[in-house]
Amino acid sequence: MVLCALRRQLLRSGSRCGTWTRLLQRPSSGCVYSSTDGFNHQEIREKLQAFPGGSIDLLKQDSGIAVLTINNPSRMNAFSGSMMVDLEERVTQLENWTGGKGLIVQGAAETFCSGSDLNAVRAISNPQDGMKMCMFMQNTLTRLVRLPLISVALVEGRALGGGAELTTACDFRLMASGSVIQFVHKHMGLVPGWGGAARLVRLVGSQNALKLLGGAVKVDPELGLHIGLSDEVLEAQQEAEGVVTLLQQAENWLSRYTKGPAPVIQAVKKVVLSGRELPLSDALRTEKDVFGTVWGGPANLQALASKPKHK
Numbered sequence: 146m147v148l149c150a151l152r153r154q155l156l157r158s159g160s161r162c163g164t165w166t167r168l169l170q171r172p173s174s175g176c177v178y179s180s181t182d183g184f185n186h187q188e189i190r191e192k193l194q195a196f197p198g199g200s201i202d203l204l205k206q207d208s209g210i211a212v213l214t215i216n217n218p219s220r221m222n223a224f225s226g227s228m229m230v231d232l233e234e235r236v237t238q239l240e241n242w243t244g245g246k247g248l249i250v251q252g253a254a255e256t257f258c259s260g261s262d263l264n265a266v267r268a269i270s271n272p273q274d275g276m277k278m279c280m281f282m283q284n285t286l287t288r289l290v291r292l293p294l295i296s297v298a299l300v301e302g303r304a305l306g307g308g309a310e311l312t313t314a315c316d317f318r319l320m321a322s323g324s325v326i327q328f329v330h331k332h333m334g335l336v337p338g339w340g341g342a343a344r345l346v347r348l349v350g351s352q353n354a355l356k357l358l359g360g361a362v363k364v365d366p367e368l369g370l371h372i373g374l375s376d377e378v379l380e381a382q383q384e385a386e387g388v389v390t391l392l393q394q395a396e397n398w399l400s401r402y403t404k405g406p407a408p409v410i411q412a413v414k415k416v417v418l419s420g421r422e423l424p425l426s427d428a429l430r431t432e433k434d435v436f437g438t439v440w441g442g443p444a445n446l447q448a449l450a451s452k453p454k455h456k
């Protein structure tokens with residue numbers, strides 16, 4: 146938490162980006178709120194744990210692609226309080242995964258996520274608790290965004306409310322045919338609070354974001370592609386060996402971008418992330434620092450030794 150405050154101070158003071166880069170590289174340094182914002186991490190964790198159910202499952206694979214599964218099928222993968230805590234723990238594990246290159250976020254049982262568990266929402270419907278939950282989820286999802294992994298939300302079925310917000314915390318969204326992303330918040334008398342509005346504006350522009358939030362528009366794969374919310378539509382595929390599952394298709398899609406050594410793929414994500422988040426001069430300094438981690442490194446030396454031709 147101290148790191149969060151330090152990072153903010155550095156950013157406010159025009160920061161020296163070498164320091165910013167080093168902070169971003171440290172686990173859990175990517176959060177937004179700390180005790181100086183009145184955020185008591187332990188208190189909100191304990192409060193959330195009082196609403197159990199479901200799990201967030203993490204499978205780290207030798208390929209360097211991990212699969213994170215939102216698992217609460219009896220409630221259409223709604224986020225219970227304990228799942229919010231679980232998600233934070235899984236993000237910490239991913240921050241510490243030195244061999245990681247990619248991440249797929251999916252829902253269990255052929256649907257993505259129906260947002261907050263409405264039973265928990267009803268129990269903590271006072272503004273103070275709502276704000277604490279909001280800060281907790283913003284911290285976690287911002288750390289998810291800032292993982293040095295190329296991430297994909299595999300959207301099957303529905304991504305509603307907080308589930309729609311979660312899709313925006315990934316670098317890419319792949320929508321299965323028949324799937325829907327819908328920011329239903331307005332129908333719940335709410336606006337996004339897990340960082341989904343801020344990220345949506347950056348993804349689709351403010352005009353489209355206003356339409357999606359103001360109209361609680363159902364985004365199907367076609368509309369998703371059209372406005373740039375979705376990157377690809379996945380159809381059920383049959384091959385000689387049998388059916389290619391949506392997860393296999395997502396892994397194939399992602400592997401185009403994760404081929405190569407982990408330090409290089411992680412460096413790619415870091416320079417894009419800093420370009421996305423920082424003012425230009427700070428992003429340039431960060432890019433220089435990240436460049437310094439790969440220049441003359443094993444992958445670079447090996448490529449030079451092999452007399453490459455990029456035909």
Ligand SMILES: CCC(=O)SCCNC(=O)CCNC(=O)[C@H](O)C(C)(C)COP(=O)(O)OP(=O)(O)OC[C@H]1O[C@@H](n2cnc3c(N)ncnc32)[C@H](O)[C@@H]1OP(=O)(O)O
Nearest residue numbers: 219220221223259260261262263264305306307308329333
């Ligand atoms: C951050 C802000 C937020 O996320 S606010 C929450 C926004 N989400 C919602 O309002 C989703 C409300 N749910 C729905 O619209 C429907 O249940 C959807 C997801 C469309 C599924 O409809 P349908 O296929 O007919 O199934 P169903 O309604 O029978 O649901 C199956 C069981 O799942 C449950 N469920 C669903 N969503 C939630 C949720 N968000 N929180 C808690 N429970 C949920 C339903 O209540 C139903 O449970 P049960 O079988 O009646 O015990």
